[in-house]
Amino acid sequence: MKSSSVRILGLGAFVPEKVLTNFDLEKMVDTSDEWIRTRTGIQERHIAEPGTAASDLGAKAALEALAQANLKATQIDLIIVATATPDMTFPSTGCVIQQKIGAVCPAFDLSAACSGFVYGLSVAEAYIRSGLHKHILVIGTEITSSFIDWKDRATCVLFGDGAGAAVLGVSDKGPELLGSYLGSDGEQADILKVPAGGSALPLTSENIKEGLQYLKMSGGDVFKIAVRTMDEAIQKICQCAQITPAQIDCLIPHQANLRILQAVADRVKLPIEKVFINVERYGNMSAASTVVALYEAAKFGKLKNGQHVVLVAFGGGLTWGANIIRW
Ligand code: COA
Numbered sequence: 001m002k003s004s005s006v007r008i009l010g011l012g013a014f015v016p017e018k019v020l021t022n023f024d025l026e027k028m029v030d031t032s033d034e035w036i037r038t039r040t041g042i043q044e045r046h047i048a049e050p051g052t053a054a055s056d057l058g059a060k061a062a063l064e065a066l067a068q069a070n071l072k073a074t075q076i077d078l079i080i081v082a083t084a085t086p087d088m089t090f091p092s093t094g095c096v097i098q099q100k101i102g103a104v105c106p107a108f109d110l111s112a113a114c115s116g117f118v119y120g121l122s123v124a125e126a127y128i129r130s131g132l133h134k135h136i137l138v139i140g141t142e143i144t145s146s147f148i149d150w151k152d153r154a155t156c157v158l159f160g161d162g163a164g165a166a167v168l169g170v171s172d173k174g175p176e177l178l179g180s181y182l183g184s185d186g187e188q189a190d191i192l193k194v195p196a197g198g199s200a201l202p203l204t205s206e207n208i209k210e211g212l213q214y215l216k217m218s219g220g221d222v223f224k225i226a227v228r229t230m231d232e233a234i235q236k237i238c239q240c241a242q243i244t245p246a247q248i249d250c251l252i253p254h255q256a257n258l259r260i261l262q263a264v265a266d267r268v269k270l271p272i273e274k275v276f277i278n279v280e281r282y283g284n285m286s287a288a289s290t291v292v293a294l295y296e297a298a299k300f301g302k303l304k305n306g307q308h309v310v311l312v313a314f315g316g317g318l319t320w321g322a323n324i325i326r327w
Helices: 022-026 033-040 054-069 093-101 113-130 186-191 205-209 219-240 258-267 286-299
Strands: 006-014 019-021 044-046 078-082 107-110 135-142 162-170 176-184 250-253 308-315 319-326
Touching: 006 054, 006 113, 006 176, 006 286, 019 022, 022 033, 033 258, 054 078, 054 093, 054 135, 054 162, 054 286, 078 093, 078 113, 093 107, 093 135, 107 113, 113 135, 113 162, 113 176, 113 286, 113 308, 113 319, 135 286, 162 286, 176 219, 186 219, 219 258, 219 308, 219 319, 250 258, 250 286, 286 308
Parallel strands: 078 107, 078 135, 250 308
Antiparallel strands: 006 162, 019 044, 135 162, 176 319, 308 319
């Protein structure tokens, strides 16, 4: 499974200061704190001020990860930015962050929606194992508030803005990335998407009037497939590391909905206490979600040396995947 040890050398996270609570949302759409909490577990989310770009959050998270790794930006060989809300169509948010942090290396964006950070770790792992790059910065950053229809109560209560970053590299100490597993199914593309703004449906005043620049979701379908595919990803990544799901010490899932996390824990027969949960404070931060959860689990002392830590995610595409780390 491995030719050289790929380690996590540093982690960082950044969320905007402004907090939007369920009570604030009660004043904006026909909803209630009780509905949002019981259906999703979310109590509040952070929302960026207008004029803030995904690269602003991502650069801040990246600088913290670099400081933790004790590396200068100029020592990074590659930047991978997972985002569904890039600063613009091009240049990539990766290039913008490269300039903001003072790195001198190739940089690109990776599009896998909420699974983006899990995909990013897998790509970084492959590059490092191949010997092509030594130090890679993987960033998940999102201004989800930019694709939300703030009049649509079915979606606007679910999402939040934020960023997280990890520096990966070859080292003989630190948490070791043992392997990754990825899946996707374009047949299900329509159940979770932002229809307009790309080459298939460029922005026009007509489709803006119809609200096609906003996220559209078939919530019930997404819920069911999220549970099934995250279960599958956990089983596959455990096979890859030759452990059983019962041997996972900490599961760090994409934080979309507390009920999804409870259903996944039930399916893999993992006590909920072994699942790291912060959805109540951030909502769904898309590609930033798993990395911010990993950052907090480490910061709060939840991860101990030698433990098996599994990241698992699901998102539009559809995409899903998992990474396993020996802490
Ligand atoms: N406040 C109050 N009522 C709301 C509401 C809100 N914010 N959003 C929807 N409702 C209403 C619906 O209109 C519906 O009303 P109706 O029965 O009169 O038609 C009712 O609540 C029930 O809706 P339903 O869709 O059955 O609720 P649910 O229990 O399935 O929960 C989600 C809805 C969206 C929370 C749930 O389906 C979900 O989390 N799906 C996954 C979404 C996700 O994670 N997406 C991102 C993946 S990366």
